[in-house]
Amino acid sequence: MRWTLKSKPDKEKVDNLANALGVDKTIAAILCQRNIETFEGAKKYFRPSLDDIHDPFLMKDMDLAVQRIEKAISENENILIYGDYDVDGTTAVSLVSSYLKTIHSNIATYIPDRYAEGYGVSYLGIDFAEDNDFSLIIALDCGIKAIEKVAYAKEKNIDFIICDHHKPGDEIPNAVAVLNAKRVDCNYPFDELCGCGVGFKLIQALGSNRNQTIQDFVPYLDLVATAIAADIVPMNGENRVLAYHGLQVINSNPRNGIKAIIHQIKKKELTITDVVFVIAPRINAAGRMKHGNYAVELLTEMDFDTAVDFAAEIEIFNADRKDLDKKITNEALIQIIDxxxxxxxxxxxxxxxxxxxxxxxxxxxxxxxxxxxxxxxxxxxxxxxxxxxxxxxxxxxxxxxxxxxxxxxxxxxxxxxxxxxxxxxxxxxxxxxxxxxxxxxxxxxxTPEIVVDSEIELSEITPKFFRIIQQMAPFGPQNMKPVFRSNCVRDNGYGKKVGADQTHLKLSVFQGDNKKTMNAIGFNLGDKMELVEDDFDIVYTLDENEWNGYKSIQLILKDLK
CATH class of the missing domain: 3.10.310.30 (Diaminopimelate Epimerase; Chain A, domain 1)
Incomplete structure (x- = not known):
């Protein structure tokens, strides 16, 4: 792996920020690298506020989208909420449909079949809308390139509102409204929302006509946070605010479907990493193995016991998915070698x-x-x-x-x-x-690259230092978990390979004359065991390890040499 050390920020800025926040210079430098250079900037970063959510009407066509939906409601039209079968699409459909059902009764959802229809807006879906007397389709997480499909729907007197975040082509579909902050003619202040995030802006705009405030929409943020995590969009700007508050909803009062998944995995406090690796794959497994409808039914289910049954079924899909991807990966590797x-x-x-x-x-x-x-x-x-x-x-x-x-x-x-x-x-x-x-x-x-935020001594890793690093979450692109480098460390002699097939590395490391050791685990680094017989350098992130009720700081090794 290539180890790339980030360039050091301006010393004066680091000193000023360290003094203003009362933190050490390593923390201040990491913040400056992330363009957080003032007390006010740090306050917004560490305490993301819902007051910083943008006005949805800054998005081009939002007024047209709201007008068309209000017309559909007043004239009792049938509205079809259409979305892709992945996590972003199914959470977006669940979010918009569950909100619209609070203000209009004629709402149905549609997820295309991954096999029969493929990705995005389909002719089959439009035919379904015509056959069932839907005059408005709201497409989520898809549609920005559906020029022929939108024209086909128009011939059948079906209107489209598109909520997408994918890169537009040269031509924009001729829909009633196309909500996409990546449009060159859209001046919305943040263009990295996921599909579910664009859906959230739509319901926020609809709510403003009903004297609803951002607080009324907090219960929907568990879905938005799940989509942000799963779609790997930048974890800065508006996404950071939505994910931060959404994670709080997931951990305090999530909807029944998410509660049922958490109930299955029996985990107390979820981080954004847990959302990526625990919740998202299970939601995705429905669309991968069976049908995305299962995910929407789970995420909109009002009865907890029924949601638990759905989650149990999805757990089986997820287990099948794991077996299948292992088998196909092996076949693909053999093909490359052959x-x-x-x-x-x-x-x-x-x-x-x-x-x-x-x-x-x-x-x-x-x-x-x-x-x-x-x-x-x-x-x-x-x-x-x-x-x-x-x-x-x-x-x-x-x-x-x-x-x-x-x-x-x-x-x-x-x-x-x-x-x-x-x-x-x-x-x-x-x-x-x-x-x-x-x-x-x-x-x-x-060659894979590890970007290192800072070189530090192991002695710098104090409980306070670790606490501040934890408060930089949620982590994701543009706000990755800080990676540290420490040089000339030694193992205390008890280092060993661990895991069923001995693929992981477990060490207790110390540095210099300070004999205080720190526990370190290196996943899939078992083959580097021979490097720990002498001094070696490590790159790692920090995590908390809990064992028998005792919590300690642990190094998660990324590489060593």
Whole structure:
């Protein structure tokens, strides 16, 4: 791995902030690196306030969206809430539908089938709306490229409101309203909301007509925080405020569906990491293994006992998903080795019977082994469908754009995208993608990078220091958990490999003449055991370990050398 130490911020700014906050200079420097340079800035950062939520009407077309929904309510129209089958889509549908049901009775939800319809707005969904007399569709977490679909709906006298956060193309669909802060003609102050976040702005705007304040919408923030965590959007600006307060709702008074998941896993206090690795995969498992409707039913269920039954069923989906992604990952790795493709600049693999619901996870797993842009294809109807994942610093969306002569349809973000193509174009696409990546990727990006916030002595890690680091949560892109480097540490001689297959490393480290040891755990670092016989350097984050009711600070090792 590449260890990159962040550049040191201006010394005077660090000194001033350390004095203003009464913290040590390491903490002040980390804050300055995150553009928090004043007492006021630190106050907003450490105590995110709902007062800092932006006015939803600053978003282009919000007034048109509200007018159209109010007209539908006054004229007793049927409204269909349509969303994608992933966590962001299903939480967004659950959020908007549960709010609209408090002010209008004719509300239904629609999640496209991952296999029959694929990603985004579908003709099948529009036909369903026509057959069931829906005159307004609110599309969440999708629709920004659905130009033909919106036109098709218009022919059937069905209006569209689109709430999306994906990158728009050159043309915007001809909908009643298109809410997307990434539109070049939109001046909304924060353009990194997730799909559920855009849905939240919509209900916030609808509430302002009903004299509701932001406090009335706090109960919905458990869904928003879950979507922010799962969709890996930047954890700064408005997202940080929404996630911070949403996490409080998750831990104090979540909706029945989330409460039922927590009840299953029997965990007391959840962090944003728990939301990413515990709650989100279970919500996602419904759409991956069965149907996204299961997730919406779970998240909108009003009866706790029924929600527990749903959660138990989803737990089975999640276990099946884990088995499947392990099996497919192994098959994909064998394919790369058999085709002698270990030394390429990209991984592109295909097998027609791979489960479409887990190919995105498999792509991420392959990156853990071969750190490079990766696509995993499977058969979907008469086409091939793929999930694309990228490495830090490389824009896979742009790379796909350069291969569009072989692609039927694609969409997504810098680091994750989806596409379909005709089977006869697979080999040409695969060759072209490898060519594009090999010519455009900075070769240093093919080695995973650990960005280190600060070099510190182990003696600096006091309970107060750790408490302040914890208060920097929730962590995520643009606000990652601080990573520290300590040099010339030693193990006390009791270091060992642990875990069922001895893949992890457990150490007790000390530095210099200070013989006070700190416990350290390195997940998947078991093969570095031989490096701890002498002095070594470590990079790590800090965490709390609880054992037999006793809490202690623990180093989570990222790498050592």
């Amino acid at each position: 085709n002698e493709e270990e030394n390429k600049f990209s991984s592109v693999v295909f097998q027609e019977n791979w489960h479409k619901g887990v190919i995105g996870i498999v792509a991420s797993r392959l990156i853990e082994k071969y750190y490079r842009p990766t696509l995993v294809f499977t058969k979907s109807g008469d086409k091939l469908a793929a999930s694309a994942r990228s490495v830090k610093g490389f824009d896979v969306y742009e790379a796909l754009h350069k291969c569009d002569e072989f692609i039927e349809q694609f969409g997504g973000h810098k680091y994750a995208a989806g596409l379909t193509l005709l089977p006869e174009n697979y080999n040409n696409f695969k060759n072209k993608f490898e060519e594009v990546v090999s010519k455009t990727i900075d070769k240093t990006l093919l």
